[in-house]
Amino acid sequence: xxxxxxxxxxxxxxxxxxxxxxxxxxxxxxxxxxxxxxxxxxxxxxxxxxxxxxxxxxxxxxxxxxxxxxxxxxxxxxxxxxxxxxxxxxxxxxxxxxxxxxxxxxxxxxxxxxxxxxxxxxxxxxxxxxxxxxxxxxxxxxxxxxxxxxxxxxxxxxxxxxxxxxxxxxxxxxxxxxxxxxxxxxxxxxxxxxxxxxxxxxxx
Amino acid sequence: xxxxxxxxxxxxxxxxxxxxxxxxxxxxxxxxxxxxxxxxxxxxxxxxxxxxxxxxxxxxxxxxxxxxxxxxxxxxxxxxxxxxxxxxx
Numbered sequence: 001x002x003x004x005x006x007x008x009x010x011x012x013x014x015x016x017x018x019x020x021x022x023x024x025x026x027x028x029x030x031x032x033x034x035x036x037x038x039x040x041x042x043x044x045x046x047x048x049x050x051x052x053x054x055x056x057x058x059x060x061x062x063x064x065x066x067x068x069x070x071x072x073x074x075x076x077x078x079x080x081x082x083x084x085x086x087x088x089x090x091x092x093x094x095x096x097x098x099x100x101x102x103x104x105x106x107x108x109x110x111x112x113x114x115x116x117x118x119x120x121x122x123x124x125x126x127x128x129x130x131x132x133x134x135x136x137x138x139x140x141x142x143x144x145x146x147x148x149x150x151x152x153x154x155x156x157x158x159x160x161x162x163x164x165x166x167x168x169x170x171x172x173x174x175x176x177x178x179x180x181x182x183x184x185x186x187x188x189x190x191x192x193x194x195x196x197x198x199x200x201x202x203x204x
Numbered sequence: 205x206x207x208x209x210x211x212x213x214x215x216x217x218x219x220x221x222x223x224x225x226x227x228x229x230x231x232x233x234x235x236x237x238x239x240x241x242x243x244x245x246x247x248x249x250x251x252x253x254x255x256x257x258x259x260x261x262x263x264x265x266x267x268x269x270x271x272x273x274x275x276x277x278x279x280x281x282x283x284x285x286x287x288x289x290x291x292x293x
Contacts, residue, residue, distance in 0.1 A: 128214070
């Protein structure tokens, strides 16, 4: 539909995404729920991409995504158009994901190296299936405390700097920096305790 | 190579993972409609009837109570009466 014409809505879609977002946000604020539907349809995959770092369960992913958009709808009037709508949604999604982690009681399951064994030793890192790599990384990060996990998730997967993380979460920047340093150390210790040094020894 | 570097390489590979595609638009709009729907108005007629019946019952009780009050006599009067008669002498 992007770049084409949506005949049902009878509107042109040649405009850049930001412009379409602006118009749909305005219409949504005026009570046009179909405009909000267009916003959801345009951004739901991006939100799913971020939330997939918070859960590996498809049903939970959909519930969290719904929560993000419902919260976005009711806060829409506070959106100032200073940044992109996608960025604003990412901030909401991060908070929703983080709250989900905090609500979840940390399971006392004994973590085993089984997940890492899913990766058969390939010739090169490029030969690994990204989904298998994602599963191992998620399993590994899952053993950290929520705040450490969040900092590393945003740093590694979203490419966020400590300043951006601090801004997104309303945290102190120095605290985020310290947490990132400690979290990386914990991650390394954890991986070594789990015997990942040998399991991933083939990675050069 | 450090273990952390190996993990970071694994993470960079994991970054290419595609999340499952979702379609939550219908559910989102349904949840919004539910949340914004005004609550159903409370029917007032049964409450009006109940209030009317209570008022009628209260009026009857009030009527009986006033009559009973008026019919009351001072029980001490039985003691004073002989004295009052004696003073007439």
